[in-house]
Amino acid sequence: MIEAVVVDVDDTLCLTEAVCFELENEVLAALGRAPMARAVHLATWGEPLLDAMPKRSPGLDVDRFDAAYREVLRRYVHDGRLDAIAPENLRALDRLVQCGRTVLLLTSRTEAEVEHLLAPDHVLAERVRAVYHAGNTRYGKPAPRVFDELLAATGLAPGRCVYVGDSPGDALAAGGAGLHFIACLQSGVRSREDFDVRHVSAFVDTFPELVEAVGRLDTRRAPGSPGTAN
Structure with missing residues (x-):
């Protein structure tokens, strides 16, 4: 059994993939970074987020991204947009x-x-x-x-x-x-x-x-x- x-x-x-793509690009914009392409997000989907982000946005300061991401994540969860x-x-x-x-x-x-x-x-x-x-x-x-x-x-x-x-x-x-x-x-x-x-x-x-x-x-x-x- x-x-x-x-x-x-x-x-x-x-x-969650489409919502996470939107969320992560919102964080990138807040950091003054260019948005990632959907194809790049899909190609790295399934990898741990902080391992994938340098591939999605080369040169990204991962620590700054992580701090900003947590705030946006809480808002998306609170609003019922994620999970x-x-x-x-x-x-x-x-x-x-x-x-x-x-x-x-x-x-x-x-x-x-x-x-x-x-x-x-x-x-x-x-x-x-x-x-x-x-x-x-x-x-x-x-x-x-x-x-x-x-x-x-x-x-x-x-x-x-x-x-x-x-x-x-x-x-x-x-x-x-x-x-x-x-x-x-x-x-x-x-x-x-x-x-x-x-x-x-x-x-x-x-x-x-x-x-x-x-x-x-x-x-x-x-x-x-x-x-x-x-």
């Missing part, structure tokens, strides 16, 4: 919990970028058991060891966990750690052809399809078995 469903945040639990989780996605999480699955989050974001998701009154508080981020994990995706702290804290066997994400790096990390992987294509940023199917147990076109996809994995063989993607 799949005991735990580990969920990525950006462009998986909630659609708004669709009701149907929340219902999908509820169904997973009702089926006896533990729901966890694992993201490349920093602690400052997820602190609003950790608030005790957030809609995720009673749905998600724990959140793993750059502040409490020693490794980052696509390194398979990004799951080290999660597996150690929960005592779960990798083969009884599934990671749900939107990028090839997510798939590589999960496959290398022995977790099943479900690729969520809802954002439209990536397609099936972007993934090495050796690391993918299933594809879903929308997040709510995850519930049935996880159910089908209960009867399948371990990650890496041939013919697992559908």
Whole structure:
């Protein structure tokens, strides 16, 4: 049985790439920097923000950007422009919990970028058991060891966990750690052809399809078995 469903945040639990592109360009403008092109943002999407920004804006003072970014981030969250989780996605999480699955989050974001998701009154508080981020994990995706702290804290066997994400790096990390992987294509940023199917147990076109996809994995063989993607 799949005991735990580990969920990525950006462009998986909630659609964020387009909003983050707007937010980051607003910060760049406040710093007197030229805006980045959307193609550059897409090409570096999925990388930790402060690793990606020097590629998105060469010569950028990353510390100044980080300080300004945090202020704008808080405003976007407060205004409901960033990290708004669709009701149907929340219902999908509820169904997973009702089926006896533990729901966890694992993201490349920093602690400052997820602190609003950790608030005790957030809609995720009673749905998600724990959140793993750059502040409490020693490794980052696509390194398979990004799951080290999660597996150690929960005592779960990798083969009884599934990671749900939107990028090839997510798939590589999960496959290398022995977790099943479900690729969520809802954002439209990536397609099936972007993934090495050796690391993918299933594809879903929308997040709510995850519930049935996880159910089908209960009867399948371990990650890496041939013919697992559908």
